Amino acid sequence: MSVSTSPRPAGLAPAPAPFLDVRDLRVHFPTEDGLVSAVDGVSFTLEKGRTLGIVGESGSGKSVTSLALLGLHKGTRAQVSGEIWLEGRELVALPETEMRALRGRTVSMIFQDPLSALHPFFTVGSQIAEAYRVHHKVSKKEARDRAVEMLRRVGIPQPERRVRDYPHQFSGGMRQRAMIAMSLVCDPALLIADEPTTALDVTVQAQILDLIRDLREEFGSAVVIITHDLGVVSDVADDILVMYGGRRIEYGTSREVLTQPQHPYTWGLLQSMPHLTGDVGERLNPIPGTPPSPINRPDGCSFHPRCACKGWVPQGRCTVERPELRPVAGAAGHFTACHLTDAARQEIRGGTGLTEERGTGTTRAAR
Amino acid sequence: MTAADERKHAVSTTQPLTGRTTDRPAGENLLEVRGLHKHFPLRQGIIFQRRVGAVRAVDGIDFSVGPGESLGLVGESGCGKSTTGRLITRLLEPTGGSVVFDGEDITHQPAARMARARRNLQMIFQDPYSSLNPRHTVGTIIETPMRLGGVNPPQGHKKRAQELLETVGLNPEHYNRYPDEFSGGQRQRIGVARALALRPKLIVADEPVSALDVSIQAQVVNLLQDLQREFGIAFVFIAHDLAVVRHFSERVAVMYLGKIVEVADRESLYTRPRHPYTHALLSAVPEADPDAMRRRERIRLAGDVPSPIDPPSGCRFRTRCWKARDRCAAEEPPLLRADGSAAGHLTACHFPEEPSVRARAEDIVLDPALAGPEGKS
Numbered sequence: 005m006s007v008s009t010s011p012r013p014a015g016l017a018p019a020p021a022p023f024l025d026v027r028d029l030r031v032h033f034p035t036e037d038g039l040v041s042a043v044d045g046v047s048f049t050l051e052k053g054r055t056l057g058i059v060g061e062s063g064s065g066k067s068v069t070s071l072a073l074l075g076l077h078k079g080t081r082a083q084v085s086g087e088i089w090l091e092g093r094e095l096v097a098l099p100e101t102e103m104r105a106l107r108g109r110t111v112s113m114i115f116q117d118p119l120s121a122l123h124p125f126f127t128v129g130s131q132i133a134e135a136y137r138v139h140h141k142v143s144k145k146e147a148r149d150r151a152v153e154m155l156r157r158v159g160i161p162q163p164e165r166r167v168r169d170y171p172h173q174f175s176g177g178m179r180q181r182a183m184i185a186m187s188l189v190c191d192p193a194l195l196i197a198d199e200p201t202t203a204l205d206v207t208v209q210a211q212i213l214d215l216i217r218d219l220r221e222e223f224g225s226a227v228v229i230i231t232h233d234l235g236v237v238s239d240v241a242d243d244i245l246v247m248y249g250g251r252r253i254e255y256g257t258s259r260e261v262l263t264q265p266q267h268p269y270t271w272g273l274l275q276s277m278p279h280l281t282g283d284v285g286e287r288l289n290p291i292p293g294t295p296p297s298p299i300n301r302p303d304g305c306s307f308h309p310r311c312a313c314k315g316w317v318p319q320g321r322c323t324v325e326r327p328e329l330r331p332v333a334g335a336a337g338h339f340t341a342c343h344l345t346d347a348a349r350q351e352i353r354g355g356t357g358l359t360e361e362r363g364t365g366t367t368r369a370a371r
Numbered sequence: 372m373t374a375a376d377e378r379k380h381a382v383s384t385t386q387p388l389t390g391r392t393t394d395r396p397a398g399e400n401l402l403e404v405r406g407l408h409k410h411f412p413l414r415q416g417i418i419f420q421r422r423v424g425a426v427r428a429v430d431g432i433d434f435s436v437g438p439g440e441s442l443g444l445v446g447e448s449g450c451g452k453s454t455t456g457r458l459i460t461r462l463l464e465p466t467g468g469s470v471v472f473d474g475e476d477i478t479h480q481p482a483a484r485m486a487r488a489r490r491n492l493q494m495i496f497q498d499p500y501s502s503l504n505p506r507h508t509v510g511t512i513i514e515t516p517m518r519l520g521g522v523n524p525p526q527g528h529k530k531r532a533q534e535l536l537e538t539v540g541l542n543p544e545h546y547n548r549y550p551d552e553f554s555g556g557q558r559q560r561i562g563v564a565r566a567l568a569l570r571p572k573l574i575v576a577d578e579p580v581s582a583l584d585v586s587i588q589a590q591v592v593n594l595l596q597d598l599q600r601e602f603g604i605a606f607v608f609i610a611h612d613l614a615v616v617r618h619f620s621e622r623v624a625v626m627y628l629g630k631i632v633e634v635a636d637r638e639s640l641y642t643r644p645r646h647p648y649t650h651a652l653l654s655a656v657p658e659a660d661p662d663a664m665r666r667r668e669r670i671r672l673a674g675d676v677p678s679p680i681d682p683p684s685g686c687r688f689r690t691r692c693w694k695a696r697d698r699c700a701a702e703e704p705p706l707l708r709a710d711g712s713a714a715g716h717l718t719a720c721h722f723p724e725e726p727s728v729r730a731r732a733e734d735i736v737l738d739p740a741l742a743g744p745e746g747k748s
Contacts, residue, residue: 061584161674175675176448205447205611207672210655214671232585235657238664259661276589278618280641280656281663287596288618290589294554 021092022049023226024073024194029086029096031068031077038299042068044250045086050243052193055220055227057241057258059234059273063295065250066230070196072096073228074113075103090194109139112192116199118179122171128155128182129167136189154185158215177208181215188219195220196228201236213240234273238262246270249296249306252329256338266332266340266349268313305343313352317343400435401473401573401605402459407432408467409454413680427679428454430629431468433706436573441599441606443620443637445613445652449676450626452609453497456575459607460494461485473572490520493566497578499558503550509536509561510546516568535564539594556587563594573605580615592619613656617641622715625649628687629679631706635716645709645716645723648688686721694722 031043043065050056060066071077077084078100088095090111095103115121123131132154133147142150148167155163158181171179180200187195197216201209217240220227231237237244237258244261246254246269254267265271272291293310296302308314308322321343332338333346344352410425429451436442444452457463459470461477469478477488493516496502503512513532517524524531533543539560550558559579566574579595580588592615599606610616616623617637624634625648633646644650651670658664672691677683686704689695698721706719711726 061586177675206613206652206655207447208675209657210669210671211673213657233657234585234659238659238661239657262659262661273585274659276586277659278589278592278614279660280614280617280653280658284618284637288589288593290593291586292590294556294587295584 021089023052023091024050024228025087025089026069026073027087027089029069029072029088030084031065031072032083034081034083035299040298041250041301042298043072044301046245046247046250046252047086048243048245048252048255050194050226050228052226053220053224054242055217055229055240057237057244058228058230058247059232059237059244060247061232061295063249063298064247065298066247067198069247070113070198070228070230073194073196074107074111075100078103105139108135108187108192109190110192111194111196112187112190114180114184114187114195114197114200116202118176118183118203119171121183122179122186124171127168127170128174129169132167132182132186132189135186139190150189151185154189155182157219158182158185158188159211160185177204177211180204180208180212184212184215184219188223191223192225194226194228196230198230199232200229202231202233209236216240234262234277246273249301250298251306252339252341253307254340255329256332256335260332260335260338264332264335264338266338267307267342268311268344269307271353272310272312305341313344313348316348316352399437400471401438401440402436402607403471404432404434404455404459404468405471406468407455407458407465407470409451409458409463410466424680427629427682429458430679430682432626432629432631434624434631434634436605436607438572439599439603439605440622441608441620443616443623444607444609444626445611445616445623446626447611447652447676449628449679451629451679452611452626453577455626456494456577456607456609460489460492460575462494486519490522490569491572493569493571493574495559495562495566495574495576495579498582499555499562500550500582502562503558505550508547508549509541509553512550512561513564513568516565520569522569531568532564535567536561538567538598539564540590554587555583556590559583559591560594563591563598567598567602567604570602571604573607575607575609577609578611579608581610581612588615595619613641613653625652628676628682630687630719632688632719633717634706635713639713639716643712643716643726645712645718645726646688646720647692647694647724650724686719696722 027047029043029046033040033042046069048056058066058069072084073088075095075098084096086096122128129148129151132151133144136142136147136150152163152167155167160166160178160181174182200216201212204212213236216227219225229237229240241258244256244258245252246261246267248269254261254265254270261270265274275289276291278288291310296306296309302309304323304325305327311322314322327341327343329339329341332340407429408431409429410427412422413424413426414420415423432455434442444455446452454463458465465478469476472488473491475488477485480488510529510532513535514528517528517531529546533546536543536545541557541560550561553561576595580591583591596619598604608616608620620637622634622636623640624631625646626632627648633640633644633649640649641653644653651672654668654670674691677690683690685701686699689699692699704719704721706717708716709718709723712718
């Protein structure tokens with residue numbers, strides 16, 4: 005690839021190989037209705053001790069990407085291509101037996117719904133201990149002590165007692181903590197959190213995000229956090245990757261992407277969110293239309309049917325030519341995939357071009 | 372146990388009426404809720420079921436909604452906000468208290484009479500998938516309230532349904548389609564059209580946007596806002612997303628464990644929260660602006676919401692509150708206007724927060740070890 009995959013300044017250090025290097029990952033599912041290209045050429049890198057936030061709506065391919073990192077598409081009909089390099093090892097072509105040795109130990113995952121990810125028939129403690137015993141030759145007693153220690157570390161009161169409880173005896177927030185304890189029991193180098201707080205209330209969400217942040221600092225793990233909530237990524241992520249229709253459309257440091265967003269979709273996401281401060285009389289500015297079907301993606305830029313700025317690009321280029329991810333001028337390590345020129349972007353952002361065009365009756369814009 | 376017994380039980384636990392939530396005289400309110408209770412009995416035993424306790428989902432709340440006004444109801448899961456919505460629309464039978472809608476007491480009205488009140492009292496549900504009958508066409512779904520309510524619009528049912536589809540931003544030609552042909556956001560629009568069919572005076576919207584994608588949420592919020600302004604419909608807007616509620620509702624009530632702990636107009640509530648719980652809730656919402664995040668104070672509540680089966684004595688928030696003292700356990704704080712609050716800003720707290728904005732600079736991070744057994748029943 006000609007474009008660097010790292011959002012960090014290229015001249016910073018002639019880093020050897022990054023800790024996690026995903027190159028041109030593609031995941032396709034053959035179905036009766038046609039080929040679903042859930043992920044279509046996604047690349048990113050991640051260093052230890054850093055957090056990458058992957059943001060996108062449902063169907064953008066963010067969860068499929070995370071399952072590919074864990075090798076969970078192996079043995080299914082999914083067609084995975086591209087490369088995933090983790091500590092110098094390539095995971096896509098790795099046989100399932102070797103992947104099993106890594107899963108849980110080197111790469112580990114926090115799922116969205118703790119109630120369906122924990123087994124209702126076994127105690128929380130035995131499930132955590134099992135995850136430890138798979139990878140370590142220890143006695144049951146030692147594994148149980150480890151489970152108690154992990155529960156204590158994720159902030160569950162009275163862990164010696166709670167270790168014998170079943171998942172249904174835990175509240176939602178505590179289940180999520182127990183699952184975090186399970187995924188961290190082998191001190192994984194890479195932690196993937198797929199919508200870890202979506203099912204939780206805000207006060208519990210704040211506790212869990214604090215916990216993930218503390219644990220990253222304590223263990224120096226790399227964290228990939230997948231969410232649709234820009235507030236959550238702003239809170240914990242160092243870098244942000246915005247996905248739409250299975251592709252990357254914007255990639256950069258968290259601060260760059262949130263304060264200097266470059267892609268019309270990112271603008272739309274930020275403008276459609278209500279805030280806790282500011283003018284309440286202001287109307288929300290939603291993105292018209294709905295996300296595209298993964299079977300019939302539009303030609304060219306997959307965002308163009310919903311994009312208000314395509315008029316700025318001459319000759320309808322957006323509808324025929326797919327934009328490549330290009331560096332943003334004047335912002336090292338910030339990339340966007342859009343045909344808009346920097347001058348046009350400046351004009352839209354600076355002037356009222358965007359709001360005028362988008363503000364008129366977009367709520368009425370049915371498909 | 373019969374329903375009458377349950378009612379008697381509940382009435383005996385009714386708290387004395389607390390302060391009024393608006394300055395309007397009672398007659399001018401569209402909806403008046405007084406001392407509303409809903410206790411779900413817990414039974415034990417297989418043949419002879421004994422009543423062993425009750426889940427106090429809603430435990431004595433008072434509020435009112437004026438014509439054309441939007442009241443937001445926020446709180447964490449299990450605080451009773453959805454139960455409240457279902458009590459107002461009488462999808463659930465209240466155990467105690469009263470609901471007066473449009474000058475008529477509908478608390479225990481029989482189903483036949485209730486059907487008449489529902490002409491003016493409609494609901495929008497959270498899940499756009501399960502709230503529409505998959506075997507009915509969109510047209511049938513929207514016409515059903517008109518047929519049940521005995522309303523015959525001059526232009527005919529079909530024409531009216533098509534007008535409604537247009538009002539909510541859908542193509543009137545989709546009249547004969549089935550719900551599964553629509554996306555989540557479009558289905559929610561169908562739900563809105565159904566609620567509008569009888570031109571109601573009040574719509575109870577229970578988490579109307581939380582099942583939708585971010586970009587679609589804004590479309591539906593804008594639609595509801597347009598309808599509110601255009602038709603002067605009053606709303607009870609139930610949501611857990613504080614930013615959405617702030618955007619939509621002029622007045623906001625915060626619930627915790629079956630009680631209203633604070634109610635105020637949105638400006639006052641969001642900039643000068645007086646109840647520690649409201650304060651903590653607001654500080655926990657992550658914002659997409661990294662600079663705003665850095666400036667904000669952070670209050671981290673430890674532990675979980677206690678069980679509504681056996682709520683803490685006195686103030687229900689005291690087990691997680693950093694200001695709790697002996698008095699909080701002994702005496703339940705009434706919902707009153709605290710010193711220095713704006714008119715209509717009521718707080719149920721013995722030791723309300725300072726009325727100034729951002730009173731404390733330092734973070735309050737509660738030690739999870741303190742949560743102990745009390746944090747979770």
